[in-house]
Amino acid sequence: MQSSEQPVLRDIVLVGGGHSHVGVLRRFGMKPVPGVRLTLICRDTHTPYSGMLPGYIAGHYAYDEVHIDLSRLAEFAGARFYRAEAVGLDREARRVICRDRPPVPYDRLSINIGSTPQLGEVDGASDHAVPVKPIHRFNDRWLALLTRVQRHPGRTTIAVVGGGAGGVELVLAMQYRLRHELEAQGRDPAELEFHLFTRSAEVLPTHAPPVRERFRRTLAARGVRLHTGSEVTRVDEGGLVTASGEHFAADEVVWVTRAGGAPWLRDTGLALDGQGFIRVSDTLQTVTDPNVFAAGDIASMDHHPREKAGVFAVRQGPPLARNLRRAVQGRPLRPYRPQRRWLALISTGDRHAIASRGAFHAEGDWVWRWKDWIDRRFMARFRDLPAMDEEGKAPKSEVALEGEEARQAISAVAMRCGGCGAKVGASTLSRALGALQPVDREDVLIGLHAPDDAAVVRVPPGKAMVHTVDFFRAFIDDPYVFGQVAANHALGDIFAMGAEAQSATAIATVPQGLEAKVEDTVYQMMSGALEILNDADCALVGGHTGEGRELALGFAVNGLIDDAAEDVMRKGGMQAGDVLILTKPVGTGTLFAAHARLAARGRWIDAALASMCQSNRRAAQCLHQHGATACTDVTGFGLLGHLVEMTRPSGVDASLDLAKLPVLEGAEETVAAGILSSLQPANVRLRRALRNQEEVAGHPRYPLVFDPQTAGGLLASVPAARADACVAALRALGYPHTAIIGRVEAQGEALEPIRLIA
Structure with missing residues (x-):
């Protein structure tokens, strides 16, 4: 994570978390530009690496093995991460228009949002087909399909539309995974039927004939029916219709073709090609606006047209980072020339792969192992982020400034x-x-x-x-x-x-x-x-x-x-026999301490922020309606500290059941790693309020009763007879983690008011 005493002089905004932008973030993290602030705008916190997605579908990789954590990477780069969706540009004011948040100003902008399936061109496809992009939506549908096949015996027909490398790899990966799921249950794999449709006369039309023939044989051997020269013209609830008028029944239609630029780009005034991709020059600047760059699938190089492949997006990362850096420094940009030929390693789903580069081709399990090594090495660059040097004196900014901006910068740096x-x-x-x-x-x-x-x-x-x-x-x-x-x-x-x-x-x-x-x-x-x-x-x-x-x-x-x-509703007023209700999970303190150390997953932080942004207003009304005798919000003193504040004026004792404590995802992992909030030591002093501290100190959730919360939930005591109805009402209001976590007891002779149940 980078920080600097240098005031912000220029903003580089990255729209999209594609392969080019993750490279830019890593390079700026390794070598930041004083006075330059990066902001990443992306709808998803975890971005998939396309080269490993077929392996994930086939079951060879876990989710986290094939996804780059953008939140963690941005933290390393010293970049702001805005989890939002860009929907437009105001190029005159230099602002990115976002859905559901204020516009984001930029001095230089880069777009790396990938391609978008053009489902609207085919009748019914938008309603009934499953596009492979965006990946997070496809993943949800894939997991639902996987569960359905596992739990409901019977015939299932899956149609994949698209005969390029993406479609071929996907259908073979799905076939491999689902077949093995059935075999593991002792069921007949013949329950599954797969079809691959392409309007081309061949699969993999950009590859050499031997490669195409090898995949033809593989598809046939795996029972995948290939339909070449079959353009899909309509999709309905029961399947799809081809240009010949023939209807094919299918339970799931997966779309891996006809990709183009995002619709909102048409209103930006940027020059686009025939498929809606952004036209760029050799410097990766748009041909329309030198302040706007584009890379990856969304970019179309005027002088070097290439097919859409992840290898180009990856290799555009270094020149894009270099030119963004030079642009804010007022230095001449350098051209980038992509290679004419590239190596494609195409998997067949079963830990076997085929290498293709021009006329060269090779195949075997060893090719898959080679591909696996390359892919894992690439992902390690974004998982095993290098340790940064200790901060020294802030270097002088090299950002080019003139006139009033230069005078403001001098004032900002001065005492x-x-x-x-x-x-x-x-x-x-x-x-x-x-x-x-x-x-x-x-x-x-x-x-x-x-x-x-x-x-x-x-x-x-x-x-x-x-x-x-x-x-x-x-x-x-x-x-x-x-x-x-x-x-x-x-x-x-x-x-x-x-x-x-x-x-x-x-x-x-x-x-x-x-x-x-x-x-x-x-x-x-x-x-x-x-x-x-x-x-x-x-x-x-x-x-x-x-x-x-x-x-x-x-x-x-x-x-x-x-x-x-x-x-x-006061902190005092608890009655013996009441139950204790907590409306939100705990764990924000340890999670954000871990976030600052690059030790938290982005989805953990997303869930924590969603909890922190949820208002307690309706929860408080609900608790009041169900007869709450005492209430407080759980914040900096942690759960135990606030409970002690309630027991003392109430003249009661209380017990907390650690097993029933709602906890944010990832919090148990981070406290187990010894990552705690800076306020935790002060809160731990309250362990003297615990009657059985030595018995429970080894419990994995024990540290979380001291964890300081920001915008935490409400802790309330409610009469036991009304507690279940209160919990049900709170969950119905949108507080799904609400739980009964303990009981209020008559004050005993012990000085310590709280007992933890392990």
């Missing part, structure tokens, strides 16, 4: 003022906040966009005010998501008390830099926060933003509650 001089400039702040639309409330008299010294809110008759404040530095590199988590965390105390949120004031710290970079960071962060605040009907009424070394955000939140004391 900054303290006090009010550390505030973010008024014009920068007003532009960033001007586009925000906080929710309107009648009781907010003067709010965010009113030019006054303070906000003014009215307290309705019969209501009491509830106040809370939270503030912490960023622990993820996406300011939009960080804003969501920070707002959700601050609101948690309000909801835990049984109150409704009324208004919030923000306090933010933003690293210094060019005004445009600071403005975007503030806008991204506050957009995320405002999404959460508006959903809670909480009006953002003002705040303060200053410069500092690290991004940080907090909120002072005001809430309203009926002034009758019985309507307040």
Whole structure:
């Protein structure tokens, strides 16, 4: 992971996690450019390596063996990872338009999103065929098919459309895996029927005749019926129809052909070829816009047309990284010339493969082992990331700047003022906040966009005010998501008390830099926060933003509650015989400590962030409706610390069942590896509250009762008779990990109030 004292001067944005971009990230991680920030925008956290996908389908590799963890790779590269989908470009403003989040500005942009199946060209294909891309959707469908074949005996017919290397490898891999699944159950493999359709006269039309003939024989020997010269013109619920009008019944139609560019590219103004791919020059810049690059399948080189193959995307990584680096440095770019011929190693599903390069060909199990060695070596480059040198003095930036930008850069690097001089400039702040639309409330008299010294809110008759404040530095590199988590965390105390949120004031710290970079960071962060605040009907009424070394955000939140004391849910009030309910899983502290050390899988972080972004508002209402006697939100003190805070004022003891504790995926693995939050040691001091600490200290979940949480769930005591109904209601509201984790007991003679059940 890279960090730098150098302010951000230029933004390189990478759209898509293809083979070229993973190479760019690795190279920038090895040799960062001071003053240059990378941002990766990708819908998926784990990107597949196409060379190993047939082996995964055939069962030779596990999921993680064939996928590159983009979250971990971006962390290594010092890049921001935005898990989002790009849907357009505003090239005039130099912004990437994303689905469900604010636009992302760029100085240089690179697109590596692969190709998109053009199902719309064939009647019914969009509704009834399974495209092999995007891979995550195909994987879900493949696993469902695998389960269906395993559990439901009977005939299953699978049709694969596409006679290139991808289609041939896929049908042979599927046939091999499913056949062996049936044989393992003692069933007849003849239950399975496979068809391969291609409109060409031959399979693998770009390869030498001996290679085509060898695959013809392999398909026949494996019982795959080959339909050459058979263009598919329609797909329906029962199968497919060819140009000759013949209907073929099929339970599953898999689409591995007719790929083109993503539809949104047509509205970018970039020059595209006949298939919708982005036309690029020898420098991998688009022929339309020198600030936009493209590589991999989505790119079409004007002077060097080549078929779509993963080898080109991989080999474009180094020249793309070099030219992006040179572009922000104001240096001349270097041309790239792809090779005319390349080696293709095409597997037959059964740990056997055929090598093809021009007229050369070879086959055998040894070819598969060779391919396996090449593929594993490639993947190791992104799994076994090299250790980085310790940080020294920040090197001077080589980014080319002129005029006002150069003056701002000098100011950003120079010693900054303290006090009010550390505030973010008024014009920068007003532009960033001007586009925000906080929710309107009648009781907010003067709010965010009113030019006054303070906000003014009215307290309705019969209501009491509830106040809370939270503030912490960023622990993820996406300011939009960080804003969501920070707002959700601050609101948690309000909801835990049984109150409704009324208004919030923000306090933010933003690293210094060019005004445009600071403005975007503030806008991204506050957009995320405002999404959460508006959903809670909480009006953002003002705040303060200053410069500092690290991004940080907090909120002072005001809430309203009926002034009758019985309507307040407090930490005290637990009754012996109540059960303890927890609405969210624990583990955020250890997971993000592991993330910073490149020791967490991206999907673990995705799940943790999804949990942290989920509001506790409806959960609190549900707990109140089911008679909760006490409630608190689980945050920095960890589960044990907050439970102790509840038992003491309640005058009770409690037991926790470690086996029933909901835990985020990956948290047990990271604590077992000894990776703990920096706050963990302070929380562990509370072990003195445990009656049987020595008995349970070796339990794998024991460290997690001390794990500090950010935007954690609610811990509540509920009368035992109403507990099951409460849990069912919470799960129905979208809190699927809700669990009964213990009981409230009468206070005993022991000084320690908590007993853990192993």
